[in-house]
Amino acid sequence: MSNEKSSTADRELRISRLLNAPVALVWEVFTDPDHIRNWWGPDGFTNTIFNMEVRPGGEWHFIMHGPDGTDYENKNVFKEVVLHQRIVFEHVSYPRHITTVTFESQDDKTMMHWHMLFDNREEFIEVIRTHGAKEGLSQNVAKLDVYLTHLAEKS
């Protein structure tokens, strides 16, 4: 049908951000496991990186540990690596998607363009749906936590 054509607009996420660091440093914190494990993932998460072979065909295998003790295993394969310019990696476990990160040096700052393209609309919707539900849930848990703390203080 007409709205099933080539456009990917309904299954992708694009974010751009000007980072206050030179491109060499940005590249380093993206590609060195000893750096990326310190910042990757949502708030309160820690990471165990098993391997990170930043070259085309190389594997990036890690676990994100959620604050509630849940582990999220992730497997990616690097498709393209251009020093200080571009990294493309494919998330090969569910939900399948390809992430393209490009870096543009702007004096001592770096413009980062982040693009995630999901295999199909169905998985993208599912991710957003599950994700939203989870996010909502964690907010609720946080609220409950505050509430319980207040109760404990009162008694």
Next chain:
Amino acid sequence: MKTRRDVFQAIADPTRRAIIGMIAAQPLNVNAIAEKFDVSRQAISLHVRILHECGLIAVTRQGRERYCAATLDALGEVSAWIAQYRQHWEKRFDKLEDYLDNLQKSKQHVQRKK
């Protein structure tokens, strides 16, 4: 099995998305919709029913015909989730920025000590 009926289910299927696209332009009866697809009329009827139950189409009877019109307000729910998902990634890049800041501060610190 419990079936969920929400807007996400409605748009999770390509045929249903195509139906929404068609009737967004003009209300159509079920036969007219079915004619445009290679699947059975029964299959289209089922899709229409699901879309109706998910609140994305209104069905009105005119004589013996059932007309389907799009009621797209419910799709706002999806864009709200997408905005939240984007926010999630923005927060992750906030973390990256903090990390870069701290890294550069500590490097300057080390250089000054030298």
